[in-house]
Amino acid sequence: MKQLLGKNRLAFWILVALFAGACTGYLYREWNPAEASVKKFAHDISIVTEIFLRLIKMLIAPLVMSTLIVGVARVGDIRAVGRIGVKALAWFLAASLVSLCLGLVLVNIFQPGMHLHLPLPEKSSSEAITTSALDFRNFLTHIFPTSIGDAITHNEILQIVVFSLFFGVAAAAIGEKARPVVHFFEVVADIMLKMTGYVIALAPVAVFTSLAATVAENGTDIIWVFGKLIVEFYLGIGLLWLIILLAGALIMKHRIFSLVKSVAEPVMLAFSTASSEAAFPLLMERLQRIGCPSRIVSFVLPVGYSFNLDGSMMYMTFATMFIAQSYGIALGVEKQIVILLVLMVMSKGIAGVPRAALVVVAASLTMFHLPAEGVVLLLGIDQLFDMGRTATNVLGNAVATGVISRWEQRFEQRQPPVVHEQASTIYMQET
Numbered sequence: 001m002k003q004l005l006g007k008n009r010l011a012f013w014i015l016v017a018l019f020a021g022a023c024t025g026y027l028y029r030e031w032n033p034a035e036a037s038v039k040k041f042a043h044d045i046s047i048v049t050e051i052f053l054r055l056i057k058m059l060i061a062p063l064v065m066s067t068l069i070v071g072v073a074r075v076g077d078i079r080a081v082g083r084i085g086v087k088a089l090a091w092f093l094a095a096s097l098v099s100l101c102l103g104l105v106l107v108n109i110f111q112p113g114m115h116l117h118l119p120l121p122e123k124s125s126s127e128a129i130t131t132s133a134l135d136f137r138n139f140l141t142h143i144f145p146t147s148i149g150d151a152i153t154h155n156e157i158l159q160i161v162v163f164s165l166f167f168g169v170a171a172a173a174i175g176e177k178a179r180p181v182v183h184f185f186e187v188v189a190d191i192m193l194k195m196t197g198y199v200i201a202l203a204p205v206a207v208f209t210s211l212a213a214t215v216a217e218n219g220t221d222i223i224w225v226f227g228k229l230i231v232e233f234y235l236g237i238g239l240l241w242l243i244i245l246l247a248g249a250l251i252m253k254h255r256i257f258s259l260v261k262s263v264a265e266p267v268m269l270a271f272s273t274a275s276s277e278a279a280f281p282l283l284m285e286r287l288q289r290i291g292c293p294s295r296i297v298s299f300v301l302p303v304g305y306s307f308n309l310d311g312s313m314m315y316m317t318f319a320t321m322f323i324a325q326s327y328g329i330a331l332g333v334e335k336q337i338v339i340l341l342v343l344m345v346m347s348k349g350i351a352g353v354p355r356a357a358l359v360v361v362a363a364s365l366t367m368f369h370l371p372a373e374g375v376v377l378l379l380g381i382d383q384l385f386d387m388g389r390t391a392t393n394v395l396g397n398a399v400a401t402g403v404i405s406r407w408e409q410r411f412e413q414r415q416p417p418v419v420h421e422q423a424s425t426i427y428m429q430e431t
Contacts (some may be wrong), residue, residue: 021209025215029219181199267391
């Protein structure tokens, strides 16, 4: 037990919290089946989860900005920044295409919605999902911030990335004169990562309350009603994980094993909280621990969080086709391919948007004259899908960072317990 509670302390307590939270939610629903009582319990207990996610989001903007600026400025050679960026985007696009194609093939084989024959949901139920802001022009203009203060205030990660890239490149071009400013952001990164350690300590409690609220409010029936779709989606996620890891192993060789072992806890944290933001600081620290250079981690990971959403890609394909099948709408191969390409473009930069995957699905349904009200079919169980797709997004970005580090031949030979260069000493130090 001592060994279990040592190095893998966080993973152990997250597992305990998952089991305890599910049991607590189930037992409360059994003992107090009244809908009003269940809703009040879920509302009250989820306050801890809300506080945890707010604290994490509080850290994201300054952490991304400081680490990315320092990472780009330290590269020094502007050509190296462009080279790393091109390699990263090439990997992201390839991974996105594989995710979408795999999802499209599987959903056509399984056809999970073909025999549902569910009644058309009320239109008002889907009105909360806004699609008007997702056209291509708005997407492109939204990438570039009008004010960095506004971008930080609203946690617009992609806009922060754009500003930080420009700032870091300019700092690298100035050279010696920019050193005090770069040092300032190094200190900011030190402080933010120390704060992260304090927040991460709350993760098991947040996981417990999140699972308890979800199970209490929805019950175990939520799993059985759409059980077939859930099982088939997770089968697709498993295949996608295998493809991602095999592709990573072709480039990283034996280092893929240390990467998988090291990022297990961030992936589990992302799965249990359904928040990639919650896993971001810990993932950054773990990647540096296995030898990925801080400047590559600080550059590739934030960009990947906006552009490399492998799990969300597969989910959007499943969801769109599932809704079409549920209403008996047949889509030809050509139209399915067009939908696939549209999903690829529309999904870029949606990180941080509430229910982002459902937003894109609703927008694509409207664009192709499919019943957008069909997203209501998935709203009740979206949490279960969100856990799988979020964990996949985190794993995909971890592998991408390792691959870029290998391509750049910048893997450090040792695995330092503390990465002082990027101030990545956070909660998971052995004490």
